[in-house]
Amino acid sequence: MNRTIIAGIGSYVPDNVVTNEELTQFMDTSDQWIQERTGIKERRYARRFEETTATIGAAAARVAMERAGVTAADIDFVIFATLSPDYFFPGCGVLVQRLLGLKDVGALDVRNQCSGFLYGLSVADQFIKTGMYRNILLIGAEVHSYAMDFSTRGRNVSVIFGDGAGAVILQSSQDKERGILSTHLHSDGSEAEVLSMPNPGFHSGVHRPEWKPPVPEQKYGGVFITQDLLDKEDFYPYMDGQAVFKKAVIKLPEVIQEALGANNYTPADLQLMIPHQANLRIAQFVQQTLKLRDDQVFNNIQKYGNTTAASIPLALCEAWENGRVKEKDLVCLAAFGSGFTWGSALLKW
Numbered sequence: 579m580n581r582t583i584i585a586g587i588g589s590y591v592p593d594n595v596v597t598n599e600e601l602t603q604f605m606d607t608s609d610q611w612i613q614e615r616t617g618i619k620e621r622r623y624a625r626r627f628e629e630t631t632a633t634i635g636a637a638a639a640r641v642a643m644e645r646a647g648v649t650a651a652d653i654d655f656v657i658f659a660t661l662s663p664d665y666f667f668p669g670c671g672v673l674v675q676r677l678l679g680l681k682d683v684g685a686l687d688v689r690n691q692c693s694g695f696l697y698g699l700s701v702a703d704q705f706i707k708t709g710m711y712r713n714i715l716l717i718g719a720e721v722h723s724y725a726m727d728f729s730t731r732g733r734n735v736s737v738i739f740g741d742g743a744g745a746v747i748l749q750s751s752q753d754k755e756r757g758i759l760s761t762h763l764h765s766d767g768s769e770a771e772v773l774s775m776p777n778p779g780f781h782s783g784v785h786r787p788e789w790k791p792p793v794p795e796q797k798y799g800g801v802f803i804t805q806d807l808l809d810k811e812d813f814y815p816y817m818d819g820q821a822v823f824k825k826a827v828i829k830l831p832e833v834i835q836e837a838l839g840a841n842n843y844t845p846a847d848l849q850l851m852i853p854h855q856a857n858l859r860i861a862q863f864v865q866q867t868l869k870l871r872d873d874q875v876f877n878n879i880q881k882y883g884n885t886t887a888a889s890i891p892l893a894l895c896e897a898w899e900n901g902r903v904k905e906k907d908l909v910c911l912a913a914f915g916s917g918f919t920w921g922s923a924l925l926k927w
C-alpha cells in the first residue's frame with residue numbers, strides 16, 4: 579500500500595507581537611509568572627476586523643500549496659481543524675474553499691481542539707491510502723484573541739493562548755522509506771468540562787447541573803444566549819489548569835510510546851519529537867519521561883503561546899525551515915487537549 583507524505587508545509591502568524599509585559603496593562607499578571615509557569619515570552623494576535631481563523635488558515639495553505647507545487651485546481655479535499663471558527667456554522671472548511679478558489683471539493687471541519695491537527699492527519703491518511711483523494715489540504719488555525727477574558731478573572735487562560743495557522747498538503751507516495759507510519763487517536767469524555775467553553779451552547783445545564791442557566795420565561799428557544807449569560811459574562815473558556823497538566827504529562831508519553839511500539843521503535847530512534855505546544859513545562863516533562871535529548875525535541879511556544887490546532891503544524895513548519903527535519907528522519911507528533919482527546923503520529927519525513 580502507498581504511504582501518505584507531507585508534500586508541502588506552510589504557516590502564517592499575524593505580525594502583531596504581544597509580549598507578557600503588554601498583558602499587564604489589562605490584568606494582574608507578570609512576565610515572570612507567565613514565563614515560569616508556561617515558558618511563553620510573547621504571542622501573536624490577529625489584526626482585528628481584517629484577519630480571521632479562515633483567512634490566516636488560507637494564508638498558511640497558500641504557502642504549503644506553493645511548496646508542494648500544487649494549485650487550487652489540484653486540491654481534492656479540505657480538512658480544517660479549529661476551536662475558534664469564524665462562524666458557529668458553517669465551518670471554516672467552506673470559507674477556505676471559497677477564499678482559495680478551490681473546486682467544489684469536500685470540506686470537513688474537525689472539532690478536536692489541541693489534537694485537531696492529528697485527528698485531521700489521521701483522517702487524511704486513510705483517504706490517501708485508499709486512493710480516494712490525491713491532494714488533501716489539512717489546516718490547523720486559531721484566532722483566540724477575539725474571545726478570551728482579558729480581565730484578571732481570565733488570566734490563567736488568556737496568557738497562554740495565541741493566534742496562528744499551519745497547513746500541509748498530503749499526497750500519496752510509493753517510496754516505502756517515507757510517509758506516515760501510523761496514527762493513534764484517543765478520547766475520554768469523563769472530564770469534558772475541565773477544559774471547555776460551554777457557553778454559548780445548546781446544553782441548558784444537562785451535563786453539569788451547576789452550570790444550568792436560569793430558565794427563560796418562554797416555552798421554546800432562548801437557551802443559547804441568555805440575559806444571565808450576558809450579565810455574568812459567562813462565555814469565556816474555562817480551564818482547570820492543574821487537572822489538565824496532570825493528565826497531559828501521563829497521556830502524552832503514553833501515546834508517543836504507543837506510536838513507537840506499533841512500529842518497533844524506541845524513543846532513542848527519534849530524530850524529532852514535536853509535542854503540542856500547550857505549555858513548555860508539559861513538553862519538558864514529556865522529554866524527561868522519554869529520556870529524549872534536547873536535539874530530539876522542538877518547541878516554539880516561547881514565541882507563539884499555545885495556538886491549539888495550529889501548534890503542531892506551526893512548530894513542524896519552523897523545524898523544517900530551520901533544517902531540523904530532514905528527508906527520512908523519524909518524526910513523532912503528539913497532542914493532548916480539551917475533551918480530553920489525545921493522539922500521536924509517527925512518520926518518516
Ligand code: ACO
Pocket residue numbers: 606607608611612615616692733734735737738773817818819820822823826854855856857859860884886914915916
Ligand atoms: N498571572 C499571575 N497569577 C496567576 C495567573 C496569571 N496569568 N493565572 C493564575 N494566577 C494565580 C492564581 O490565581 C493562583 O493564585 P492564588 O494562589 O492566589 O489562588 C496562583 O496563580 C496559582 O494558580 P494555579 O492555577 O494553581 O497555577 P499553576 O501553577 O497550576 O499554573 C497553569 C497555572 C500555567 C495554567 C498550569 O496549571 C498549567 O500549565 N496547566 C496546564 C494547562 C495547559 O497547559 N493548558 C493549555 C491548554 S490545554 C492544552 O493545550 C493541553
